Amino acid sequence: MKIEADVNTQALNIAPKAIGAASGDxxxxxxxxxxxxxxxxxxxxxxxxxxxxxxxxxxxxxxxxxxxxxxxxxxxxxxxxxxxxxxxxxxxxxxxxxxxxxxxxxxxxxxxxxxxxxxxxxxxxxxxxxxxxxxxxxxxxxxxxxxxxxxxxxxxxxxxxxxxxxxxxxxxxxxxxxxxxxxxxxxxxxxxxxxxxxxxxxxxxxxxxxxxxxxxxxxxxxxxxxxxxxxxxxxxxxxxxxxxxxxxxxxxxxxxxxTKSLLQVLTPELPPVLSHRLNPVIGDHAVVKVQLSGDAARRPFLNELPGVTLLHGSMDTVQGEPVGTLFLSLPAHDKATLQKAVDYLTVHGTQVEVLGYVSGNA
Missing domain, CATH: 3.40.50.300 (P-loop containing nucleotide triphosphate hydrolases)
Structure with missing residues (x-):
C-alpha cells in the first residue's frame, strides 16, 4: 500500500532569518x-x-x-x-x-x-x-x-x-x-x-x-x-x-x-530448518551468507558458480540503493573449488561468511 502526503509549498513558508552568525549549510x-x-x-x-x-x-x-x-x-x-x-x-x-x-x-x-x-x-x-x-x-x-x-x-x-x-x-x-x-x-x-x-x-x-x-x-x-x-x-x-x-x-x-542487533528485525536469517542442520566442519554442501549492496547487487554473478543453489534471502532498496542478504548452498566435495567460489563471492559481495556445512540436499 502506497501512502503519500501532499504538501502545499506555498502555504508553508520556512525561510526566516537565522538567529546566529552565518553557519554555512x-x-x-x-x-x-x-x-x-x-x-x-x-x-x-x-x-x-x-x-x-x-x-x-x-x-x-x-x-x-x-x-x-x-x-x-x-x-x-x-x-x-x-x-x-x-x-x-x-x-x-x-x-x-x-x-x-x-x-x-x-x-x-x-x-x-x-x-x-x-x-x-x-x-x-x-x-x-x-x-x-x-x-x-x-x-x-x-x-x-x-x-x-x-x-x-x-x-x-x-x-x-x-x-x-x-x-x-x-x-x-x-x-x-x-x-x-x-x-x-x-x-x-x-x-x-x-x-x-x-x-x-x-x-x-x-x-x-x-x-x-x-x-x-x-x-x-x-x-x-x-x-x-x-x-x-x-x-x-x-x-x-x-x-x-x-x-x-x-x-x-x-x-x-x-547496529547489527538493531538491524536484526530487518535482516533475513537462515531458516531454523537449515540452521539446525549446520555442521561447523563437514558436509556435502557449504552454506554461505552473502551481503550485497550498491553496484555489486546490480550485477549478475550467480550463473558463474556451478552447482549454486539459492536457499533464502531478500533484496531491498534503501535511499535508492539495492541492499540485500542471500543464503547460498555451494558444493563442498572439493575444498579448493569451494574456496575459489568463496573468493569469487567475496569480490562481488560486501561481506561473505561460510556459516557451516550440511549433508545431503541443502
Whole structure:
C-alpha cells in the first residue's frame, strides 16, 4: 500500500532569518558534548552536525542517551561540557531569556503528542504563535495554512479526544511548524502509532523535508523508521556514537554490534530448518551468507558458480540503493573449488561468511 502526503509549498513558508552568525549549510553542530547524572554518563563526548535540508536519524536502545541529547539540543537540559551551536549560535551558556528565540527556531514533535486536551485543534496549533505575540488575524491565517498542510482542515474545531492517534500527531506536526522553524526535532514521534499510520506520518515528514527543505533530526529506536526517511544515521550506545554514515551503507555493512542487533528485525536469517542442520566442519554442501549492496547487487554473478543453489534471502532498496542478504548452498566435495567460489563471492559481495556445512540436499 502506497501512502503519500501532499504538501502545499506555498502555504508553508520556512525561510526566516537565522538567529546566529552565518553557519554555512550547518544548522546544528555539537562538539564533545558531555552530560552525566551522578556517576552515570548520559552523553559521553558526542560530536555531530546536521546539515541544512538533511534528515538525520539518531537511533539507539533505551538508555542510549537519545532523550538527553535532544533535551540538550533545545536547551531543556544543561550540558557539563562541550559546545552546541544552532545556526551558528552557541547555546550552552544562554540563560532562559536568551534561549527563547533559539527555541522558536526549533520545532518539536513528541511520542505522546503533548496536546492540550481542553483546547481545540486550531487553538493547540496557534499556541506557539500566541506566546510569541502574533496578532489574532495572523494566527488564524497561519493555522488555516497548517491545517491544510497536514490534511486536517475539517478538524479545526475538534478536541484531541475526538481524534485518532495519527490525527493527533498531525496536529503535533502542525504546531511544531507554526513558528516557521529551521529545525524540526522528532522524539519517537511514531512509536505510539500503528504501522499504517506510521507510514502516513513518515510520508508527511519526508514530503515536508523534500519540498520545503526543512531540516529534521529524528530520534527513534526503530530501524524501519530510519530506513524509510533518514538520509544519514548515527547509532548511539551508552552515550557514545558507535557508528554513523549514509543509511544505505550502514544497512548494507553494519560495523558495530549495537547496529547489527538493531538491524536484526530487518535482516533475513537462515531458516531454523537449515540452521539446525549446520555442521561447523563437514558436509556435502557449504552454506554461505552473502551481503550485497550498491553496484555489486546490480550485477549478475550467480550463473558463474556451478552447482549454486539459492536457499533464502531478500533484496531491498534503501535511499535508492539495492541492499540485500542471500543464503547460498555451494558444493563442498572439493575444498579448493569451494574456496575459489568463496573468493569469487567475496569480490562481488560486501561481506561473505561460510556459516557451516550440511549433508545431503541443502
Amino acid at each position: 550547518t544548522i546544528v553542530r555539537l562538539a564533545d558534548v558531555r552530560r552525566a547524572f551522578g556517576e552515570t554518563p548520559a552523553i559521553d563526548g558526542v560530536s555531530l552536525s546536521v546539515e541544512r535540508g538533511e534528515i538525520l536519524g539518531i537511533i539507539g536502545r533505551s538508555g542510549a542517551g537519545k532523550s538527553t541529547l535532544i533535551r540538550c539540543l533545545n536547551g531543556l537540559e544543561s550540558t557539563d561540557s562541550g559546545s552546541i551551536q544552532v545556526e551558528g549560535m552557541e547555546i550552552t551558556a544562554l540563560d532562559e531569556r536568551r534561549l527563547q528565540p533559539v527555541r522558536r527556531r526549533i520545532g518539536m514533535i513528541f511520542q505522546h503528542f503533548n496536546l492540550l486536551s481542553a483546547k481545540t485543534v486550531e487553538d493547540n496549533i496557534a499556541l506557539p504563535l500566541k506566546i510569541a505575540g502574533e496578532r489574532r488575524e495572523e494566527r488564524k491565517k497561519r493555522v488555516a495554512e497548517l491545517l491544510e498542510l497536514v490534511g486536517l482542515s475539517d478538524k479545526a474545531k475538534h478536541y484531541p479526544a475526538q481524534l485518532s492517534g495519527g490525527q493527533k500527531q498531525r496536529v503535533g506536526i502542525a504546531r511544531a511548524l507554526a513558528a516557521k522553524p529551521s529545525l524540526l526535532l522528532s522524539d519517537e514521534a511514531t512509536s505510539a502509532l500503528d504501522p499504517e499510520t506510521t507510514q502516513s506520518i513518515l510520508a508527511l515528514l519526508k514530503d515536508i523535508n523534500r519540498q520545503l527543505g526543512l531540516t529534521i533530526l529524528l530520534i527513534t529506536h526503530e530501524m524501519e523508521v530510519i530506513k524509510r526517511v533518514a538520509d544519514r544515521v548515527i547509532v548511539l550506545d551508552r552515550g557514545r556514537i558507535v557508528e554513523e554514515g549514509p543509511v544505505w551503507q550502514v544497512f548494507a555493512n553494519p560495523k558495530a554490534d549495537t
